[in-house]
Every structure is written in structure tokens, then in C-alpha cells.
Amino acid sequence: xxxxxxxxxxxxxxxxxxxxxxxxxxxxxxxxxxxxxxxxxxxxxxxxxxxxxxxxxxxxxxxxxxxxxxxxxxxxxxxxxxxxxxxxxxxxxxxxxxxxxxxxxxxxxxxxxxxxxxxxxxxxxxxxxxxxxxxxxxxxxxxxxxxxxxxxxxxxxxxxxxxxxxxxxxxxxxxxxxxxxxxxxxxxxxxxxxxxxxxxxxxxxxxxxxxxxxxxxxxxxxxxxxxxxxxxxxxxxxxxxxxxxxxxxxxxxxxxxxxxxxxxxxxxxxxxxxxxxxxxxxxxxxxxxxxxxxxxxxxxxxxxxxxxxxxxxxxxxxxxxxxxxxxxxxxxxxxxxxxxxxxxxxxxxxxxxxxxxxxxxxxxxxxxxxxxxxxxxxxxxxxxxxxxxxxxxxxxxxxxxxxxxxxxxxxxxxxxxxxxxxxxxxxxxxxxxxxxxxxxxxxxxxxxxxxxxxxxxxxxxxxxxxxxxxxxxxxxxxxxxxxxxxxxxxxxxxxxxxx
Amino acid sequence: xxxxxxxxxxxxxxxxxxxxxxxxxxxxxxxxxxxxxxxxxxxxxxxxxxxxxxxxxxxxxxxxxxxxxxxxxxxxxxxxxxxxxxxxxxxxxxxxxxxxxxxxxxxxxxxxxxxxxxxxxxxxxxxxxxxxxxxxxxxxxxxxxxxxxxxxxxxxxxxxxxxxxxxxxxxxxxxxxxxxxxxxxxxxxxxxxxxxxxxxxxxxxxxxxxxxxxxxxxxxxxxxxxxxxxxxxxxxxxxxxxxxxxxxxxxxxxxxxxxxxxxxxxxxxxxxxxxxxxxxxxxxxxxxxxxxxxxxxxxxxxxxxxxxxxxxxxxxxxxxxxxxxxxxxxxxxxxxxxxxxxxxxxxxxxxxxxxxxxxxxxxxxxxxxxxxx
Numbered sequence: 001x002x003x004x005x006x007x008x009x010x011x012x013x014x015x016x017x018x019x020x021x022x023x024x025x026x027x028x029x030x031x032x033x034x035x036x037x038x039x040x041x042x043x044x045x046x047x048x049x050x051x052x053x054x055x056x057x058x059x060x061x062x063x064x065x066x067x068x069x070x071x072x073x074x075x076x077x078x079x080x081x082x083x084x085x086x087x088x089x090x091x092x093x094x095x096x097x098x099x100x101x102x103x104x105x106x107x108x109x110x111x112x113x114x115x116x117x118x119x120x121x122x123x124x125x126x127x128x129x130x131x132x133x134x135x136x137x138x139x140x141x142x143x144x145x146x147x148x149x150x151x152x153x154x155x156x157x158x159x160x161x162x163x164x165x166x167x168x169x170x171x172x173x174x175x176x177x178x179x180x181x182x183x184x185x186x187x188x189x190x191x192x193x194x195x196x197x198x199x200x201x202x203x204x205x206x207x208x209x210x211x212x213x214x215x216x217x218x219x220x221x222x223x224x225x226x227x228x229x230x231x232x233x234x235x236x237x238x239x240x241x242x243x244x245x246x247x248x249x250x251x252x253x254x255x256x257x258x259x260x261x262x263x264x265x266x267x268x269x270x271x272x273x274x275x276x277x278x279x280x281x282x283x284x285x286x287x288x289x290x291x292x293x294x295x296x297x298x299x300x301x302x303x304x305x306x307x308x309x310x311x312x313x314x315x316x317x318x319x320x321x322x323x324x325x326x327x328x329x330x331x332x333x334x335x336x337x338x339x340x341x342x343x344x345x346x347x348x349x350x351x352x353x354x355x356x357x358x359x360x361x362x363x364x365x366x367x368x369x370x371x372x373x374x375x376x377x378x379x380x381x382x383x384x385x386x387x388x389x390x391x392x393x394x395x396x397x398x399x400x401x402x403x404x405x406x407x408x409x410x411x412x413x414x415x416x417x418x419x420x421x422x423x424x425x426x427x428x429x430x431x432x433x434x435x436x437x438x439x440x441x442x443x444x445x446x447x448x449x450x451x452x453x454x455x456x457x458x459x460x461x462x463x464x465x466x467x468x469x470x471x472x473x474x475x476x477x478x479x480x481x482x483x484x485x486x487x488x489x490x491x492x493x494x495x496x497x498x499x
Numbered sequence: 500x501x502x503x504x505x506x507x508x509x510x511x512x513x514x515x516x517x518x519x520x521x522x523x524x525x526x527x528x529x530x531x532x533x534x535x536x537x538x539x540x541x542x543x544x545x546x547x548x549x550x551x552x553x554x555x556x557x558x559x560x561x562x563x564x565x566x567x568x569x570x571x572x573x574x575x576x577x578x579x580x581x582x583x584x585x586x587x588x589x590x591x592x593x594x595x596x597x598x599x600x601x602x603x604x605x606x607x608x609x610x611x612x613x614x615x616x617x618x619x620x621x622x623x624x625x626x627x628x629x630x631x632x633x634x635x636x637x638x639x640x641x642x643x644x645x646x647x648x649x650x651x652x653x654x655x656x657x658x659x660x661x662x663x664x665x666x667x668x669x670x671x672x673x674x675x676x677x678x679x680x681x682x683x684x685x686x687x688x689x690x691x692x693x694x695x696x697x698x699x700x701x702x703x704x705x706x707x708x709x710x711x712x713x714x715x716x717x718x719x720x721x722x723x724x725x726x727x728x729x730x731x732x733x734x735x736x737x738x739x740x741x742x743x744x745x746x747x748x749x750x751x752x753x754x755x756x757x758x759x760x761x762x763x764x765x766x767x768x769x770x771x772x773x774x775x776x777x778x779x780x781x782x783x784x785x786x787x788x789x790x791x792x793x794x795x796x797x798x799x800x801x802x803x804x805x806x807x808x809x810x811x812x813x814x815x816x817x818x819x820x821x822x823x824x825x826x827x828x829x830x831x832x833x834x835x836x837x838x839x840x841x842x843x844x845x846x847x848x849x850x851x852x853x854x855x856x857x858x859x860x861x862x863x864x865x866x867x868x869x870x871x872x
Contacts (some may be wrong), residue, residue: 052692202772245736261755300753302753326755331753339753340750341747342746342747342750342814343746344746344815345742345746345814347744349742353739353751353756354754354755356736356756357737359736360735360736364737365735365737366734367729367735367736410754
């Protein structure tokens with residue numbers, strides 16, 4: 001056995017913040033490496049360096065005994081490294097064959113040589129035992145079939161190392177089995193595979209070798225046979241957390257602010273009941289696709305629910321988002337660029353958006369500019385938004401952390417009772433994360449309540465008074481702060497479907 | 500020393516370039532450069548002509564500005580002008596000409612030898628205008644509902660609406676003009692409030708040709724519309740929400756902005772502006788004409804708004820900009836006419852100018868971004 005790939009002291013930092021530090025690892029030819037770690041542990045950055053998407057800050061890689069430094073994805077492809085991203089890179093409006101050959105169509109006398117293209121595509125599809133006509137449009141394929149087409153692209157480029165990044169997230173159990181068969185067939189042909197997944201059982205089943213990353217470092221690696229799921233979880237979370245989170249300055253009261261009773265929407269969420277009390281931070285944890293964001297959208301009135309009741313302060317609630325905003329709900333969405341901010345508009349205009357109507361006077365609704373500006377300045381200093389002139393500076397010129405504060409601020413303008421925060425620290429640097437945690441505590445301490453949704457378990461445990469765990473659209477568990485235990489929460493979140 | 504002078508000069512130029520008034524400065528510079536070559540340009544007669552062309556176009560372009568602000572486009576404005584022009588004329592005509600209209604579907608129903616349906620009533624003209632504005636608002640509401648509720652692209656919706664409405668406008672009078680409109684209506688299109696005469700006092704009789712309009716009814720109407728639109732777009736909750744929907748529709752929805760209502764309303768505003776402009780155009784023409792607003796008219800409207808600086812991608816619009824854009828566009832058309840160019844050349848040059856305006860807008864946005872980051 002020889003090492004086909006070696007990472008040597010490989011490191012990458014973004015603006016001084018390390019994403020991957022000093023990784024030393026070798027992958028042997030013909031084996032399958034399972035790479036695991038929490039969100040933000042540095043797995044993707046490491047793989048992006050291998051795939052030529054990102055350039056390392058220091059250290060190097062060796063590929064088949066030669067120094068390897070790809071300047072772009074095309075370089076990696078030429079060297080024989082295929083990358084199956086979580087979000088597939090296929091053109092749904094083109095056929096399977098066209099997708100396979102999109103970066104170099106076979107030609108005859110300057111025209112597209114369809115016969116050759118389809119013949120060669122058929123050959124690739126049969127290697128994947130995919131019984132499809134290469135002329136079929138990719139848009140008509142199921143997610144599992146699309147993934148196989150993506151693997152076909154790697155085969156077409158004669159990849160000898162294939163990276164799979166969370167390949168099973170959108171697949172049905174049957175499609176997953178088919179994918180595993182394909183992976184087994186690829187290995188039989190001598191391909192080397194790096195398999196990244198949150199589903200630890202799958203990693204146990206497939207891998208020869210396991211590597212665990214945490215905070216940009218390789219913290220544990222060894223033969224898969226020596227690993228157990230609990231060793232994986234322990235290595236993934238590891239360190240003690242005290243000091244990363246501000247102390248909580250309030251304790252939950254008795255009065256319920258928001259109550260859900262058996263709320264269901266078929267295919268999205270299933271019989272969800274929960275209560276959020278005054279001055280409480282309720283953590284909502286779950287893996288990707290557990291239904292957290294979907295639940296948040298239902299609570300906020302953006303999506304409908306088929307049955308069950310939602311009450312605020314013991315009263316029934318308006319059906320639409322607008323009415324729920326009026327009764328004190330606020331929603332900081334997980335993707336602030338698409339759903340939170342007007343990027344080209346000024347900080348003031350963004351802050352004004354939610355509260356605008358309450359600043360209109362007279363039949364025409366003329367905006368009271370001065371009191372609006374005063375309120376915006378108050379919110380800005382309360383949240384310590386670091387910016388120049390808020391009336392002229394566009395929001396897109398701010399850092400991620402300050403952009404997030406603007407989103408929180410636009411709701412703060414009208415002092416809501418319940419804040420729903422969906423992944424509020426995503427894309428925010430470490431220092432600003434602490435400030436956002438402080439804000440979460442302040443929002444609760446000022447008499448409101450916070451529903452804190454995150455896929456980073458550590459921060460939920462650091463800030464929440466109580467954690468609710470979701471899995472496949474259902475609430476599968478609830479734990480109060482004194483009983484917080486990582487393994488227990490993760491076990492609920494990772495709970496497999498009963499076989 | 501030299502270098503700092505240059506940078507400060509540079510800075511001053513970028514300041515002018517980025518200012519709200521850039522298009523106004525550009526128009527003035529354009530006049531100053533061309534005046535020596537076109538002696539007629541600055542004559543009172545020509546200036547009065549330029550102004551009288553500005554007012555109706557301004558009203559239409561203001562309506563378009565609201566739709567552009569939500570990242571929409573209204574291609575049906577020209578057709579609405581044609582339809583409302585005919586509708587209003589057939590209601591208020593003093594007499595009807597059977598030789599021209601007797602085959603038209605409206606003959607005998609709304610108009611006959613004794614004039615239009617409302618002819619003779621004390622408030623016929625205001626009543627007819629109100630009726631036609633309601634019809635325009637209805638067309639706008641249909642556009643708005645199709646776009647906001649049914650999620651159809653604004654381009655397609657208003658293109659189809661243009662087809663239907665202009666066909667209806669031509670069908671009603673069988674493509675004939677309706678003449679013989681009351682004086683009070685004609686005054687709205689070209690009536691003077693203050694006129695000027697440059698000449699000796701001693702003349703016993705002053706010919707109509709040497710009296711130039713200064714303040715006119717169309718000017719009054721148009722400036723009132725512009726001022727109200729300015730207040731509405733820049734000073735009210737509604738206006739802020741319009742710009743917010745244009746900047747980020749999803750974020751606006753989540754923030755509780757009544758997005759559907761806003762989109763329907765901007766299309767209503769756009770159509771009502773077109774209806775109002777049709778009063779100015781028809782009054783000036785002294786006739787209702789079904790093909791008013793046909794041809795390349797829409798190019799003038801959208802071109803003027805875009806030259807002013809309103810973004811086609813939404814979220815960026817000011818009535819002030821549209822006013823300067825219209826002024827520049829009218830000056831451009833006027834000077835090209837004075838150069839005795841053929842209509843073909845005029846359109847080619849106009850197209851080129853709109854293209855360069857779009858380019859300038861890209862440059863301005865880029866500069867503005869560099870400055871703020």
C-alpha cells in the first residue's frame with residue numbers, strides 16, 4: 001500500500017482567522033477515508049484546497065509522490081481528483097450526455113458529434129449500472145440519479161480519487177443503498193475515496209480509515225476498526241466550553257409567551273408541541289433537514305400549518321406574518337443576504353424597514369424622519385453596530401457580524417416579544433459571535449423570549465436554558481440546562497429511523 | 500503639489516458625476532455646446548416648444564418610475580394613453596361626424612351627431628376625465644394582479660396588455676380620430692396662464708405667432724403630479740416600501756411589507772399617470788386619437804427614466820432624476836429635429852444615447868460602491 005495523497009502542515013486562514021491549521025494526513029491508494037467533524041470544523045476548506053477551489057496559506061500537498069498545488073478546479077480535475085459537491089453542479093436544462101461533456105464536447109468538422117457523445121455517455125452510465133438514455137434531461141432525474149450523473153462526470157475525467165461531500169442528504173434510503181453499491185464498485189476498480197458525512201453510521205459502514213476534524217485541526221485519526229460512534233462524537237466535540245459564552249443574566253419566568261400545540265404540516269413538521277416562557281432562551285437543535293427552519297417559518301406565519309394551534313400570550317394568533325409581527329414576533333432568517341437585508345440600501349433604510357409603518361403620520365403616511373433617525377441611532381448604539389454614517393453607508397460594506405446586527409436591529413426597532421433567530425452566527429467571525437451571544441442574553445433579559453436555532457450544538461448549549469431536539473420534522477427530545485450532555489443530545493439528533 | 504491639485508479636481512468631477520443633478524448639468528452643457536451651431540435652439544419660440552413637449556412626457560415617465568422602482572416594467576402605458584384619449588373624447592365631443600364615425604361600434608351608443616354621451620352636462624369634462632382615469636386604474640390593477648398575485652413576469656403581462664388595450668382603442672372608433680372637443684378640455688392640453696411677447700408696445704395688433712407660452716395648464720398639471728409623486732416616493736411609508744420591494748422582495752415580505760398591495764398599486768399609479776398624460780396630449784391635439792402613445796413612444800418614456808438614473812433592477816428611483824431625464828430627452832429630440840435629420844437618423848441617435856446612459860449608470864454605481872467601501 002502506498003500513499004496516493006499526503007497533506008503536509010497544510011493550513012488556510014481567512015483574514016487572519018484560521019480555518020484549517022497544520023493538517024498532516026496521508027490517504028492510501030484504494031482505500032476509503034471517512035472525514036468527520038462539526039459544521040465549521042474545516043472539512044470543506046480542507047477539501048476545497050485539495051480540489052483547487054481555495055489556495056493554502058502555508059504547507060503543501062503531495063499527489064502520487066509529486067508536489068501538488070492546483071491553481072484551480074481544472075488543475076485538480078486534470079490530476080484525476082473528482083469532487084462531488086453537496087450542491088450538485090449539473091445543468092438541469094441539458095441532457096445527461098451534455099452534462100458529462102459540457103467542458104469538451106466531441107466534435108466532427110466543427111459540429112457537435114452527437115453519435116460519439118451518446119455512445120461514450122452510454123459507456124459511462126453502464127459502468128454506474130444506471131439504465132438511462134443519455135438524451136434524457138437531467139431535470140427529469142431523481143436526486144439519486146443526478147448524483148450518479150455527477151459521479152459519471154468524475155469517471156469521464158478518469159478521476160482516481162473521488163471526494164463525496166455529504167452525498168446522502170437529499171437521498172431516499174433506497175437511493176442511499178444504490179449509492180453505496182456504486183461506491184463499492186468504484187473501489188473494486190481501484191478508486192480512492194474521501195467520504196464526508198454527518199451520518200456516523202454510514203461512515204462506520206464504509207470507511208477503512210477515519211479522520212476527525214475540530215476547529216480546523218485534525219484531532220483524531222486511525223483505522224475505522226478501532227473507532228466507535230461514541231469515540232467519533234467525543235473527538236468531534238472535545239473541548240470544554242466555559243469562557244466562550246457570556247454568562248446568562250436572567251432566569252426564565254413562569255408566563256408562557258409562545259405555545260404550540262400539536263402543530264403539523266404534512267411532509268414538513270409532525271405534531272410539534274412546545275412552550276417558550278418569558279425571559280427564556282429556548283435552543284432548537286437538529287441536523288440539516290431536521291425541520292428547524294421549516295418550523296420557524298410556520299411559527300412566523302410564512303408557511304401554513306394543516307393542524308394544531310399556535311398561541312402568543314395565551315391568545316390565538318393572526319394567520320399571516322404581518323399580523324404576527326404586530327403581536328410581537330421577529331424572525332432573523334438563516335440567510336441574511338437573500339431574506340434579511342437590502343444590500344445596496346443604507347443601514348438606516350434597512351433598520352427602518354420593519355417599523356416603518358409606525359413612523360407614518362397623516363392620511364398619506366408621511367414618514368417622521370427625525371424620530372425615525374433618532375430611534376435608528378438608539379438601536380445602532382444599543383447593538384454596537386460598527387459603521388460610519390448609517391444614513392449613507394450601504395449595508396453590504398459591513399462585516400458579516402455587523403450585517404447580522406442590522407438584521408436583529410430592524411426587528412429591535414419595534415421591541416418584539418419573541419425573537420426567532422435561525423443560525424444567527426453563521427458566517428460571523430469569532431469575536432462577533434460573542435457579541436451576538438451577548439445580544440441573545442439581553443433580548444431575553446429585557447423581558448422577551450428567544451427561540452435560538454442552530455446546528456452548532458456547542459453554542460446552543462452555551463446559551464440556551466432548555467434545548468429541544470428535532471429529527472425528521474418531529475420533536476424527539478427536550479433537555480433542561482442542568483442535564484445538558486452533548487452525547488445525549490447528539491444521540492437524539494442522529495437517531496436513525498427504526499429499521 | 501500638482502498631484503494633490505489633480506486629485507482634488509478629480510474629486511470635484513466625481514462629485515458632479517455622482518450628484519443627483521448630474522443629468523441636469525449634462526443637459527445644460529449640451530445646450531451650451533450646441534447653441535452656437537443651432538441659432539434657433541435658444542429662441543423663445545423653441546424654448547416654449549421644448550417645455551410644452553416636456554410636460555406630458557414627464558407625467559408618463561413618473562408613472563413608469565414607480566414601476567421601475569419595484570424592478571418591474573410597464574409596456575402598456577402607451578396603449579392606455581390611446582384608449583383613454585378615445586374614451587374621453589367620445590364622452591365629451593361637442594358634435595360627432597357621421598361621415599367619419601358612422602361605422603364605428605361606438606356610433607349611436609356613446610356618440611352621435613349631437614356629440615358625446617356627456618356633452619351638454621355642466622361638469623362633462625371633469626366627469627369624463629374621472630371616468631377615464633378609473634378605466635386606466637382598472638387596466639393598471641389587472642397588470643398588478645397578474646404580476647403580484649399570479650407571479651407573471653411584468654414584461655410579458657404588460658406586453659400582452661399593450662396588445663389588447665391598443666387594439667380596443669383602435670376598434671372603438673375604427674381607427675378614426677374624434678374631433679370637436681370642448682374648449683375647456685383643449686385648454687388643459689395647451690392653455691396659457693401667462694404668455695410673453697417680445698416686441699414693441701406700439702404695434703396695434705400682435706400676431707398669435709409672436710406670443711410665446713410661459714406658464715401653461717399642462718405645466719401646472721405636470722408639476723403638481725411631479726411634486727405629489729416626489730412626496731409619495733421619498734417622504735411616505737408607501738414610497739419607502741416601494742423602494743424596499745424593489746431592493747429585496749423576499750426580505751420585504753418577511754419584514755411585514757404588504758408586497759402584493761404595493762406591486763398592484765404601482766401598476767395602478769403607472770396607468771393613471773398614462774391616463775392623465777393622455778388628457779394633455781389629446782387636449783394639445785384637439786382630438787381623441789387611438790394611436791397616441793404608439794410607435795417608439797415607450798422608448799422615450801423608459802429611456803428618459805433610465806437616463807435620469809432610475810435602475811431597471813429596482814430599489815433605486817427618484818422623481819427628481821426622472822424630471823431631469825425627461826428634460827434631457829426632450830432637448831435631445833428637439834435638437835435632432837433642429838438639425839434637420841431624418842426620422843430614421845433621429846431614432847438611431849436616440850437609441851445610442853439611451854445605451855450610453857445605461858453605461859454611465861453602470862459607471863456611477865461602480866464609483867459609488869468604491870467610495871462607500
